[in-house]
Amino acid sequence: MDFTILIAIIILALIFDVINGFHDAANSIATVVSTKVLTPLQAVIWAAFFNFAAYAIFELRIADTIAKVVDTQSINLQVILAGIIAAIIWNLITWYLGIPSSSSHTLVGGFAGAAIAYAGWDVVHSGKIMKIAAFIFLAPMLGMLLSYMISIALLWIFKNFNPFRLKRWFKIGQLASSAMFSLGHGGNDAQKVMGIISAALLVYFKAADPATIPDWAKITSVAGKIHTIPLWIVYSCYLAISAGTLMGGWRIIRTMGGKITKLTPFEGVAAEGAGAMLLFGTEAFGIPVSTTHTITGAIMGVGITKRVSAVRWGVTRSLLFAWVLTIPVSMGIAATIFFIFKIINFV
Numbered sequence: 001m002d003f004t005i006l007i008a009i010i011i012l013a014l015i016f017d018v019i020n021g022f023h024d025a026a027n028s029i030a031t032v033v034s035t036k037v038l039t040p041l042q043a044v045i046w047a048a049f050f051n052f053a054a055y056a057i058f059e060l061r062i063a064d065t066i067a068k069v070v071d072t073q074s075i076n077l078q079v080i081l082a083g084i085i086a087a088i089i090w091n092l093i094t095w096y097l098g099i100p101s102s103s104s105h106t107l108v109g110g111f112a113g114a115a116i117a118y119a120g121w122d123v124v125h126s127g128k129i130m131k132i133a134a135f136i137f138l139a140p141m142l143g144m145l146l147s148y149m150i151s152i153a154l155l156w157i158f159k160n161f162n163p164f165r166l167k168r169w170f171k172i173g174q175l176a177s178s179a180m181f182s183l184g185h186g187g188n189d190a191q192k193v194m195g196i197i198s199a200a201l202l203v204y205f206k207a208a209d210p211a212t213i214p215d216w217a218k219i220t221s222v223a224g225k226i227h228t229i230p231l232w233i234v235y236s237c238y239l240a241i242s243a244g245t246l247m248g249g250w251r252i253i254r255t256m257g258g259k260i261t262k263l264t265p266f267e268g269v270a271a272e273g274a275g276a277m278l279l280f281g282t283e284a285f286g287i288p289v290s291t292t293h294t295i296t297g298a299i300m301g302v303g304i305t306k307r308v309s310a311v312r313w314g315v316t317r318s319l320l321f322a323w324v325l326t327i328p329v330s331m332g333i334a335a336t337i338f339f340i341f342k343i344i345n346f347v
Contacts, residue, residue: 002077002204003204005077005078005081006077006200006201006204008081009077009080009081009084009196009197009200010197010200012081012084012085012088013084013193013196013197013200014193014236014237014240015088015240016084016087016088016091016103016107016193016196017189017190017193017237017240017241017244018240018241018243018244018247019088019091019092019095019103019244020091020103020189020192020193020241020244021048021051021189021240021241021242021243021244021245021246021247022095022244022245022247023091023094023095023103023244024103024185024189024245024291024292029043029044029046029047029178029182030295031174031178031263031267031268031271031272031295031299032046032174032175032178032268032272034263034268035171035174035263035264035265035267035268037171037174037175037178037265037268038175038178043178044245044246044247045246046175046178046179046182047178047182047185047245048182048242048243048245048246049182049242050179050180050182050183050186051182051183051185051186051190051238051241051242051245052186052238052239052241052242053183053186054182054183054184054185054186054187054190054238055186055187055190055234055235055238057183057187058187058191058283060191060194060226060227060228060229061191061225061283061284061285061286062187062188062191062192062195062283062286062287062288063191063192063194063195063198063226063229064195064225064226064286065128065132065195065286065287065288066107066108066111066191066192066194066195066196066199066288067195067196067198067199067202067226068125068128068199069108069111069112069115069124069125069128069129069132070111070112070115070123070124070125070199071123071124071125072199072202072203072206073206074115074119074123075115075118075119075123075203076118076203076347077200077203077204078114078118078338078341078346078347079111079114079115079117079118079338080111080114080196080199080200080203081114081341082110082113082114082117082334082335082337082338082341083107083110083111083112083113083114083115083196083334084107084110084111084196085110085334085337086106086109086110086113086114086330086331086333086334086336086337087103087106087107087109087110087111087330087334089333090106090109090110090326090329090330090333091103091106094106094322094326099322101292101322101323101326102136102290102292102293102323102326103189103192103290103292104132104188104189104192104288104289104290104291105132105133105136105290105323105326105327105330106326106327106330107192107193107196107330108129108132108288108327108330109326109327109328109329109330109331109334110330110331110333110334111196111199111334112124112129112327112331112334113330113331113332113333113334113335113338114334114335114337114338116331116335117334117335117338117339118338118347131287132287132288132289133327135282135287135289135290135293136290136293136323136324136326136327138289139278139282139289139290139293139294139297140293140294140296140297140300140320141297142278142294142297143274143275143278143293143294143295143296143297143298143300143301144297144298144300144301144304145301146274146277146278146298146301147270147271147273147274147275147297147298147299147300147301147302148301148302148304148305149274150270150273150274151266151267151270151301151302151305152305154266154269154270155305166266167264167265167266170264170265170266170268170269171265173265173269174265174268174269174272177268177269177271177272177273177276178268178272180272180273180276180280181272181275181276181279181291181295182245183276184275184276184279184280184283184291185241185279185291186238186241186242187279187283188279188282188283188288188289188291189241189291190237190238190240190241191237191288192288193237193240193241194229194233194234194237195226197229197233197237198219198226198229198233201217201219202219204217205217215230216230216232217230218230225286263299263302267299267302267303267305270298270301270302270305271295271298271299271301271302272295272298274298274301275291275294275295275298278294278298279291279294290323292323293323
């Protein structure tokens, strides 16, 4: 039965990756669509390509962090299964409601909630959870600060240029900034699913002699951190998130692209550039931040450069409320699912 559960986890994890793609497609294309630099179809193809291209750039630091949110020696496969089901449920609910919540925090909350239901708080590496939770607030704040600084710098640099010519230049620049943000999105979010699948393999083979583990399941570590995982996991995760991005995510695109503040190509470059810088920086330290929170903060930052009232703060307050709820709600859903597993003797 354990092997069947392992296969189910892998399939559901890839489904989650697809959902993540269309749920978070708005993050990298909302600005480029709202400024009419690309059509929605062109934008999702552009973003999907760079989502997949991320596999050639980033190391597995995010995957290592996610895989070790809980002690894999102290849980079973049913814990991971409950966590991934909970993450899918919350992602679909927030997508349907058009709320750009964090797929990252959904996944972490689900994984941790099921683990706590199984073995108590001690099984969770609280330091990793607290670091991830801290970026619920830090990611949008840093994104807002970076985009504000970039906007001010660009305004000063180009203050004497012809505005009509500048608009054409910034439209081209937005293609580059959107591509960079899509690279960051692919490298950040696809690795989270790699981490979940890696955790499932570590749990499944935890009692096995390392010499007997087949190549398709072999995970190597250097200095206690995941160094390599099977290529089929890497490629399938990047393909899944790219496929999801191609499916769009139009409900959330409407929120991100127009409801927070009205955007121009100049502001799109500043927002996406700031978001990409933050994603690349956090990935270097293995911190799985939310691409949603990052770009939302960056969009607010460019809005503030015009005037504080240019940002629709009522919308951002609603988003913040959803962000804060994501981890505890996902934990609760996962714990409930795990208790159902116990009731039906599936554990």
